[in-house]
Amino acid sequence: MSESENVNQTETPQPSNGLGALTAHIGRNKIDFALWCTRFATIVFTFNYLIPIFGSGYNMYYKALLANAATSALRLHQRLPQVQLSREFLGKVFIEDSAHYLLYSMIFFYAPPVTWVLLPVFFFALLHISSYSLGLIELLGPNALAVVRMAIGIVEVQSVNLLRTIAFSEIFLFPLLMLSLFSGRATLMTLFVYYRFLTLRYSSRRNPYTRNTFGELRVLVENYAQNPSCPAVIRNLVSKMVALVSRLAPPVITAEQQ
Known part of the structure; x- marks a missing residue:
C-alpha cells in the first residue's frame, strides 16, 4: 500500500500533457497567456476589419488598435515592472519596443481608419503568437493540432521576411500620411508624432530591421540615381532627399554606450 501511495503522489500532481498540463501552465504564466489572448484578438479584429463578418468593420479597426495597445502595455509591464517617477525611468520606457507600439496605437486611435496602419500590428501579432502557440500545443500532446503546427511552421520560416515587411510598412506609412x-x-x-515613432524604431536596440531597411532603401535609390539613364533633375532631387533623411536620422545608441 505504501509503495502504491508513493507512486500516486509522484504521478498525479503534475500531468505531463493534456488539458490538465495546459491549465496548469496558464495558471503559472498568466501574463504570457494574456499576451497570447490580446495578440489573438488583434489578428481576429484585423480580419474582421478587412472582411466584416461580426460587427462593423469601422469598429473592428479601433478594436485591433486597442488590442495592440493592451499587448504593448502588458509587454512593457513585463520589461519594466517597477514604475518610477524619474527622467531616467522615462528614458528606459522609450527604449522599449513595446512602448513604441503603445505610442503607435495612440497615434491612430483618434484618426480616421487607414488600412495600412494595421499591417505592422497584424504581422507582429502573428509573429509573436506563433512560438507561444506551439508551446501550448505541445502541452496538449505530441500529435495535437497537426494543421495548426504546420501553419505555425510556415510563419516561423518566414519570420525574417515578416520583420522586413513590418519595417517597410512602418517607413512607407509616413509618405502615405503626408498624402x-x-x-x-x-x-x-x-x-509629427509619427515621425517621432519612426525615430524610435530607427534607434531600436532589439529590432534593427527598420534601421536596416532604411539603409537598403538608401542604397537602392542611390544606385538608381547613379544610373546614366537617370535624368539630372531626378538625380539632384534624390541626392537632396537622401541628405535630408540622413540629417533627420537620430543617433543610434548601442549597448556598449549605455
Missing part, C-alpha cells in the same frame, strides 16, 4: 493631409485623413500633429 493623407490633402484628404483630411491625417493632421500635422499626426505626422
